[in-house]
Amino acid sequence: MSNAPPTFDPRAMRAIPTDIMSKYDVPGPRYTSYPTAPVWGDFDEDDFERALSKSAASARPLSVYIHLPFCESLCVYCGCNVVITKRRELAAQYVERLIAEMERTARFANAADRQTVQVAWGGGTPTYLAPDQIERLMATIARLFPLAANAEVGIEVDPRVTTREHVAAIARAGFNRISMGVQDFDPKVQEEIHRVQPYEMTRDLIAWCREDGIESINVDLVYGLPLQTADSFDETIALVKTLSPDRISAFSYAHVPWLKPAQTKFRDETIPRGAEKFEIFTRLVEQMTAEGYEFIGMDHFAKPDNELAQALKTGALWRNFQGFTTKAGTDLVGMGVTSIASFDDAFAQSVKELPAWSERIDAGRHAVTRGMWLTDDDRIRRDVIQDIMCRYRFDADVVSARAGIDAREYFADVSAGFPALEADGMLVTDGRGGFELTSRGRLFVRNVCMPFDAHLGSPSDKPVCSRTI
Numbered sequence: 001m002s003n004a005p006p007t008f009d010p011r012a013m014r015a016i017p018t019d020i021m022s023k024y025d026v027p028g029p030r031y032t033s034y035p036t037a038p039v040w041g042d043f044d045e046d047d048f049e050r051a052l053s054k055s056a057a058s059a060r061p062l063s064v065y066i067h068l069p070f071c072e073s074l075c076v077y078c079g080c081n082v083v084i085t086k087r088r089e090l091a092a093q094y095v096e097r098l099i100a101e102m103e104r105t106a107r108f109a110n111a112a113d114r115q116t117v118q119v120a121w122g123g124g125t126p127t128y129l130a131p132d133q134i135e136r137l138m139a140t141i142a143r144l145f146p147l148a149a150n151a152e153v154g155i156e157v158d159p160r161v162t163t164r165e166h167v168a169a170i171a172r173a174g175f176n177r178i179s180m181g182v183q184d185f186d187p188k189v190q191e192e193i194h195r196v197q198p199y200e201m202t203r204d205l206i207a208w209c210r211e212d213g214i215e216s217i218n219v220d221l222v223y224g225l226p227l228q229t230a231d232s233f234d235e236t237i238a239l240v241k242t243l244s245p246d247r248i249s250a251f252s253y254a255h256v257p258w259l260k261p262a263q264t265k266f267r268d269e270t271i272p273r274g275a276e277k278f279e280i281f282t283r284l285v286e287q288m289t290a291e292g293y294e295f296i297g298m299d300h301f302a303k304p305d306n307e308l309a310q311a312l313k314t315g316a317l318w319r320n321f322q323g324f325t326t327k328a329g330t331d332l333v334g335m336g337v338t339s340i341a342s343f344d345d346a347f348a349q350s351v352k353e354l355p356a357w358s359e360r361i362d363a364g365r366h367a368v369t370r371g372m373w374l375t376d377d378d379r380i381r382r383d384v385i386q387d388i389m390c391r392y393r394f395d396a397d398v399v400s401a402r403a404g405i406d407a408r409e410y411f412a413d414v415s416a417g418f419p420a421l422e423a424d425g426m427l428v429t430d431g432r433g434g435f436e437l438t439s440r441g442r443l444f445v446r447n448v449c450m451p452f453d454a455h456l457g458s459p460s461d462k463p464v465c466s467r468t469i
């Protein structure tokens, strides 16, 4: 069997009966990890040191994530962990602490003798830092975490605060991937979400990135925002096409005011939901695929020559906390407030509050506070969920050989539900205990993964998931 997943047919989006749509529009995890973060528990510094030393012994390649939480103002829809401030001295102190944390983590992970294949800066707004701070921080990363020749080095930027000098510093520092938030070009929506960003600002930023040779440019969109309509979003899509980004991420707006109180500002009746929201997404998929982009999965599009599209074809696609990636099989170490580390058998997350994180770093301690050790069962299910999310299939023979189990017997309770999913047009069973997703199933891939999730609905699984549509 080839590694390439079945080809996606966008016409599947217009052929979904209403009853199927309502049945599958339920809260569900995005599976950027398994087990998902809400089910993690206490994880202390001893656990973390043990995880780092096991990682060092494995010598697996490293992936490094740096979290920069600062933003100048709050976008009302935002679901990230942010610190809103105009006090630049806080960022300067933060950079010093990040360097201290990196030195400590690199030592425990024996990073000097390993290859780092991926670096990602997220936030918050990494370009809240001044250009010289960005260059210094990146030089420190490269000193402590020797980079592979083909390393992906990416940064998220906010066009509203990113200057020509920032882009020059980003290119000099060795970043080869840049991702920028756009969300929606409609001025009414921008006002409502408190993120005013004229088209020209984004256009100029992309031109600077291309002038400076940054290889891959990603634009983030959000669908389901208040005041958005399918017609108004068509205009955003038309403008995005003129920018010709290499990749597009289109996230579904998660309305979770019980977690993000700023979202209570949105009037309920202005938020598109259900069929209306799905229509916005359908038109996006139709128009981007007609434009020649590959629909990678869930919420990503890439030009056919982009490595993400290539990885989809060869079966090398992987999913991690940053979304889809081509760098499978790495251990991830995270630096900064709220950052996550991910090893073959453990997850760890740092404290979320800036004062508590600063205190830990100043005391020469690790900042981890929660996480979990994965059982053998967790690892088997994690790999199956990766197969479904990235390769759109469950192959019982492959899973049996990889995990040393009889996958048909192991997942007998889950496979009892396959006929119902098949009847709803989500998948086609292969007669050997496995299945391939249909184009419809790729749209509802989270729903297909959920029966494999042994933690779903457990007492520690709090209701924090967004809906699958």
Ligand code: SF4
Residues within 6 Å of the ligand: 070, 071, 073, 074, 075, 078, 079, 080, 082, 123, 124, 125, 158, 181
């Ligand atoms: S700039 Fe990004 S991280 Fe900061 S508040 Fe806006 S959406 Fe959130």
